[in-house]
Amino acid sequence: MNRAEEDYIKTIYELSINNDSKIIKNIDIAESLGFTDQSVNEMVKKLSVKGFLEFIPYKGVKLTEKGVKQAVRLIRAHRVWEVFLMDYLNYSWQEVHEQAEFLEHAGNDELIERLYLFLDKPKYCGHGNPIPSHDGTLSTVFKKSLFEFNVNDKFTLKRVLDVKELLSFLDEQNLKIDDSFIIQEKNEFSGYTKLVKDSQEYIITNKIAKMLFGI
Ligand SMILES: [Zn+2]
Structure with a gap:
């Protein structure tokens, strides 16, 4: 391949x-x-x-079964490497994707398994994407976007799309996975959502709200 x-x-x-x-x-x-x-x-x-x-x-x-097996192998390797790069080599979440694209092809299944055990069997990569187990079993995939939440709902960020501009924006705003907010306002006309965390306000455009997922 x-x-x-x-x-x-x-x-x-x-x-x-x-x-x-x-x-x-x-x-x-x-x-x-x-x-x-x-x-x-x-x-x-x-x-x-x-x-x-x-x-x-x-x-x-x-x-096919063969196709799924191959996809799981690659995605698993990709995300395990991402965890390693972020947790041990201090890569930012913007930088890891590019490196993991190369690394996912390096080494055999045993290397990935050893790395996975070394990292203490992580369930998610730094972007909140689940790391499949050998047989393809996945932890919860967070699919509900911020855009689908309503005013006064609590929103906890669990997954972000791996898009550089988005990740830089989140860094600038100091927004991270597992941060929790209250949705204070949804402005349909101007197309934004206002979030509050510890009396700090964040304005999130609809475009961005569709790239953030949580519970
Ligand atoms: Zn990732």
Whole structure:
């Protein structure tokens, strides 16, 4: 498998977790990876020939058991490395993704397992994404975005999208995973949510509110 093929498999796996659906539309893959429909169609054909996914006419694609296994291996390695980089090498959460993209291909399953044990079996990476166990079992995936919460609700940040600009914004505001807030205001017209934590106010635009997930 080459890197491009692996990126597809990982993306399809993540989309099916986040969308609660095993079948993923080609258009969603294209949007997620920023590729054209044409190139997605070609890659999908290639991957189905190789047995990583099944093509379901008019519906989309579905990872085979072999495809899921490969996706879990890569995502697990990626997130375990991220934890190591953040906890032991003082990398920031903006920096780890790029390095983990390389590291996920380095070493075999045993290296990842040893690293996982060394890190005391972390359940989540620094962005709040669950680290799958060997057999693909996942801890809770936090899917409810801040945008879906209402005024006066309590919101605890549990997961953020791994998007550099977003992570920098959160750093500037000193907002972190597990921080809890009260939603003080939702302004539909101007499109923002006002959060309060320890009498400190935070203005979050709708665009950003859709990238933050919690309980
Ligand atoms: Zn991560």
